[in-house]
Amino acid sequence: MSDKKLDFDFRERLNKISGGSHHNYCYQCGSCVAICPAARFNEDFNPRDILLKTLLGKKEELIGENSIIWKCTNCYSCYERCPQDVRPIEVIIALKNICREDGVLPETVDKFSETISQTGRSVVVNPTVNRRRSSLGLPELQNVPVDDIKKMLE
Numbered sequence: 783m784s785d786k787k788l789d790f791d792f793r794e795r796l797n798k799i800s801g802g803s804h805h806n807y808c809y810q811c812g813s814c815v816a817i818c819p820a821a822r823f824n825e826d827f828n829p830r831d832i833l834l835k836t837l838l839g840k841k842e843e844l845i846g847e848n849s850i851i852w853k854c855t856n857c858y859s860c861y862e863r864c865p866q867d868v869r870p871i872e873v874i875i876a877l878k879n880i881c882r883e884d885g886v887l888p889e890t891v892d893k894f895s896e897t898i899s900q901t902g903r904s905v906v907v908n909p910t911v912n913r914r915r916s917s918l919g920l921p922e923l924q925n926v927p928v929d930d931i932k933k934m935l936e
């Protein structure tokens with residue numbers, strides 16, 4: 783991070799997105815890193831460092847289809863652990879929402895959200911799925927009210 787100038791515009795934008803404003807409370811203690819499973823298995827992933835970059839307004843390092851934020855597993859462990867109520871996972875989700883607004887989602891995430899908006903499910907249910915469910919004694923999956931889902935997404 784050679785450029786030391788703070789990007790307040792980016793921070794202001796983050797403040798306006800649900801969950802984003804809590805980034806202001808981070809005092810860089812690192813407790814979130816200690817509990818984070820993604821950090822344990824990926825040396826490049828570090829929620830404390832992501833929060834530092836938000837505080838510095840490093841948009842170019844956080845927003846993009848190859849951003850490190852996509853390595854978060856959404857486990858919410860950091861939410862429970864953070865002594866400052868930063869809720870790092872919610873800041874990361876806010877950053878992901880900025881990626882969506884800017885049209886820079888990873889291809890897999892883009893397809894995933896398209897499937898949800900079209901079918902109401904994250905995975906397409908085909909006859910094979912229901913046959914498998916039947917063999918396990920489970921009922922067939924019913925259609926999801928897609929119009930209701932679309933309204934919610936709007």
Ligand code: SF4
Nearest residue numbers: 808809811812814864
């Ligand atoms: S997000 Fe919370 S736990 Fe993580 S470094 Fe900041 S203050 Fe500490």
Ligand code: SF4
Nearest residue numbers: 818854855857858860
């Ligand atoms: S939600 Fe993401 S950042 Fe938080 S502990 Fe889990 S993997 Fe780490």
